[in-house]
Amino acid sequence: MRGVAGYGSAGLILGLLATVVGAADEKPAKLSPQFANYVRSYFEQMDKNKDGFLDREELAKTFRGPRAKPVGDPPMKGLGKADDEGEPANDSEKPNPQKPSTKGKAQKPSPTMPEDEFLKMWDSDGDIKIGLHEFERWGEVFEKEMKEVQNYQQQLQRNWRQQMQNAMQRMWRRR
Numbered sequence: 001m002r003g004v005a006g007y008g009s010a011g012l013i014l015g016l017l018a019t020v021v022g023a024a025d026e027k028p029a030k031l032s033p034q035f036a037n038y039v040r041s042y043f044e045q046m047d048k049n050k051d052g053f054l055d056r057e058e059l060a061k062t063f064r065g066p067r068a069k070p071v072g073d074p075p076m077k078g079l080g081k082a083d084d085e086g087e088p089a090n091d092s093e094k095p096n097p098q099k100p101s102t103k104g105k106a107q108k109p110s111p112t113m114p115e116d117e118f119l120k121m122w123d124s125d126g127d128i129k130i131g132l133h134e135f136e137r138w139g140e141v142f143e144k145e146m147k148e149v150q151n152y153q154q155q156l157q158r159n160w161r162q163q164m165q166n167a168m169q170r171m172w173r174r175r
Helices: 004-006 010-017 033-046 056-066 113-123 132-174
Strands: none
Touching: 033 056, 033 132, 056 113, 113 132
16 A cells, blocks of 8 residues: 555545455446446546446556556466466566576566556456456446544544533533
8 A cells, every 4th residue: 555645546546445355246236226326427437438348558647647558568468367267377488589588587576567466456357458247347346435534523423522511511520
């Protein structure tokens, strides 16, 4: 979560990703009607080419700004359905004769882009793009988390009011 703060509102979305396990099941999303409309309109707004999917480029622009481009190869090679079908995990591990050897040198881990993290979490069919049904699954978790935040804020307000009442009563007793 350390690198999330630099991505603005996308940090909230990625923060929610860290709390979800097993999000890629095929059950239909259970959204309230109002929130379902919000999720669908947000999906349509993000889908710039109107193909019905959010690809890496569209996600990059959403998370990192209108000029952002995906960085490197998709991290999805070998994930999702491809793992089950026995495809190789990563073609980029083949030696490159033009690239100097890094044996014995410590390699820096490549930065993880928010769009790639989103794809890893929510791309249930391994096609390296997010369809509406996958986005609605994210919306279901997002709605649940928002309700929990709202409940927490309401509890804080109730506690604050109670503390204020107690303080006022103590003040009146001192007179």
